[in-house]
Amino acid sequence: MAGFGEPGADPVDATGLVVGVVAARWHGELTDHMVDRAVEAARACDARDVVVARVAGSVELPVVAQALAPRCDAVVALGVVVRGSTAHFDLVCRSVTDGLTRVSLDTGKPVAHGVLTVETLDQARDRAGLPGSAEDKGWAATVAALDAALAIRRLADAARPVGFGH
Template sequence: MAGFGEPGASAVDAAGLTVGVVAARWHGDLTDHMCDRAVAAAEACGARAVVARVAGSVELPVVAQALARRCDVVVALGVVVRGATAHFDYVCRSVTDGLTRVALDEGKPVAHGVLTVDTIEQARDRAGLPGSAEDKGWASTVAALDAALAIRGLGATNGHRLGFGG
């Protein structure tokens, strides 16, 4: 857990946007809370939340893609704890690659709020529980909404070209 350099998780004005939240049921005591925090962040930003639940983190990308087709942003939430086998590496890679692909293929912000940790204590410290150092449910939602607003702002350039060769 880095715990430093975060740009802040204050609310943004995302009135009228819809946030698709997909959360794994594995480690439900943590993901339930993270999901509640994501919904609270969406509401604090003036957005509407749609929630879907899946068994585990590997299932997040496919449901994130379905949500991206009907929502402005998606927030994927889960907990993957390192074990004694390579399974952790495969799951983390699959989830990260899948969520990145969804974001790029659908052209929508997809927040990676999956906690990939060595211990359950590290997950608790990032899940937004009372006394936690971080609140990934809230922060992931605000970050995704902020990205959607940035994309919307790019469309409001009044015909000015962005980048090189304009």
């Protein structure tokens, strides 16, 4: 974790927006808490609804994010990938990142990457929003996704023609 430059995660006014949260079941003690924090963040932002889906592992996150995107204004993907002694970590991280980015660009919906990619479980605990954690990725990813959805909405509203003859 960089630990510097974070823009902050104060609630935004997301009244009326729907948030989809998809989370892996691997490292459930951490992802369960991250889901709880994501739901709390959505409520703090006055989102209209939160749809939660669970999947086996992080590789499955993009396809379910893609299924959530048409019915949600923003999607949050949560998981934990811990480096092991094989190349699996690199393959999973690349697959998840590329997949979530593709879903976001293909659907035009923000998809927050709340997957912890860490060297150790202690690093994951420090980012999962537990008491005493340095970061709260479930909360921060949700606020970021809602903030992006609001930015997209403002851009769409600004592009609408105004005045006579339109």
